[in-house]
Amino acid sequence: MLPIQVIIVLFALFTLTRVVRRFHEREISLGGFLAWTAFWTGVGVLVLAPVATKWLARLLGVGRGADAVFYVTLVALCYFCFRLQLKTRDLEHQITQLVRRLAIERMSDR
Amino acid sequence: MSLRSNSAGEDEKPNGASRREEDRQQGLFVIVPAYNEELSVGEVVRKIKRKVPNVVVVDDGSTDGTGRVASDAGAIVLTHLINRGQGAALKTGMDFSLARGAEIIVTFDGDGQHDVEDIQALVAPVREEGFDAALGSRFLRDDNRVPPVRKRTLKLGVLFTRIVSRIRVTDTHNGLRAFSRRAALRLRMNEDRMAHASEILDEIARLRLRYREVPTRVLYSPYSLRKGQRSTAALRIAYDFLVGKLRKD
Numbered sequence: 001m002l003p004i005q006v007i008i009v010l011f012a013l014f015t016l017t018r019v020v021r022r023f024h025e026r027e028i029s030l031g032g033f034l035a036w037t038a039f040w041t042g043v044g045v046l047v048l049a050p051v052a053t054k055w056l057a058r059l060l061g062v063g064r065g066a067d068a069v070f071y072v073t074l075v076a077l078c079y080f081c082f083r084l085q086l087k088t089r090d091l092e093h094q095i096t097q098l099v100r101r102l103a104i105e106r107m108s109d110r
Numbered sequence: 111m112s113l114r115s116n117s118a119g120e121d122e123k124p125n126g127a128s129r130r131e132e133d134r135q136q137g138l139f140v141i142v143p144a145y146n147e148e149l150s151v152g153e154v155v156r157k158i159k160r161k162v163p164n165v166v167v168v169d170d171g172s173t174d175g176t177g178r179v180a181s182d183a184g185a186i187v188l189t190h191l192i193n194r195g196q197g198a199a200l201k202t203g204m205d206f207s208l209a210r211g212a213e214i215i216v217t218f219d220g221d222g223q224h225d226v227e228d229i230q231a232l233v234a235p236v237r238e239e240g241f242d243a244a245l246g247s248r249f250l251r252d253d254n255r256v257p258p259v260r261k262r263t264l265k266l267g268v269l270f271t272r273i274v275s276r277i278r279v280t281d282t283h284n285g286l287r288a289f290s291r292r293a294a295l296r297l298r299m300n301e302d303r304m305a306h307a308s309e310i311l312d313e314i315a316r317l318r319l320r321y322r323e324v325p326t327r328v329l330y331s332p333y334s335l336r337k338g339q340r341s342t343a344a345l346r347i348a349y350d351f352l353v354g355k356l357r358k359d
Contacts, residue, residue, distance in 0.1 A: 089354075096198045100205065
């Protein structure tokens with residue numbers, strides 16, 4: 001096994017323990033728990049058995065396994081960025097509601 | 111807080127007609143969102159106060175003396191502790207005005223680019239003819255000198271609005287508008303920043319509100335042009351609006 005494989009697998013295992021702990025502490029939902037578990041398990045499998053990427057490449061119609069992993073990762077990252085942006089929007093909106101309420105209440109108190 | 115204007119006949123006992131007019135004016139609120147507008151907001155407020163008693167300035171987290179200048183000029187000043195954007199400021203002003211019993215709400219930019227004389231023209235369709243909204247349009251007057259780049263960007267905005275919101279207007283980002291109380295209560299305004307202008311039009315279409323466009327003047331000065339939106343912001347505005355619309359729908 002190559003050193004890089006050991007590092008990535010250890011990192012995936014470490015992250016999986018964090019995912020399990022967060023789920024127990026109810027900080028992530030069941031859906032989030034399953035998605036993250038599937039993701040990091042997939043990372044471990046692909047690193048330990050790179051041949052599995054060939055199956056993914058064939059499925060997607062891409063030449064090389066490494067390319068398939070690259071494209072899938074890119075799409076996943078874009079999706080996460082979008083999710084993060086929506087979350088930020090929600091937070092911004094909540095801040096605005098707070099600022100608005102303060103502005104109106106302070107005026108009404110005068 | 112003074113809600114009366116200083117008219118020449120203030121000391122005289124009002125007769126029935128002038129009392130009715132005064133009552134009507136009491137239900138009219140002009141909202142001025144302002145962010146670092148200490149150079150212009152005082153003059154804007156004083157001019158509006160000559161026509162309308164209730165002027166609400168929303169100081170949107172300014173770092174200059176905007177709030178103090180507006181207050182000295184006679185406005186009711188609501189203060190956002192941090193900057194939240196023009197859409198957020200308008201919504202704050204609208205919520206406050208509705209809570210104070212506003213029957214008609216006018217929105218008016220704080221940079222001095224609008225003409226106070228247009229307020230009455232905007233209010234008339236709502237008050238006299240039962241329209242839900244009156245929208246100012248700088249393109250319905252021939253004497254407005256809109257810089258070419260801005261004109262092209264705004265016309266693209268008109269096309270965008272026509273396609274996405276299915277509403278036919280001649281101007282999309284004009285800050286001069288009037289709403290009836292009923293309309294203001296129904297508008298869902300979630301866009302904090304500049305996409306609120308597109309959102310308002312989208313809401314008018316969604317709620318099938320009766321609206322009329324009213325020709326209004328626009329007074330571009332080096333100051334208002336500097337304070338205004340850059341044309342390059344149009345893409346960001348369109349993106350914000352579309353994301354917001356998808357989430358809302």
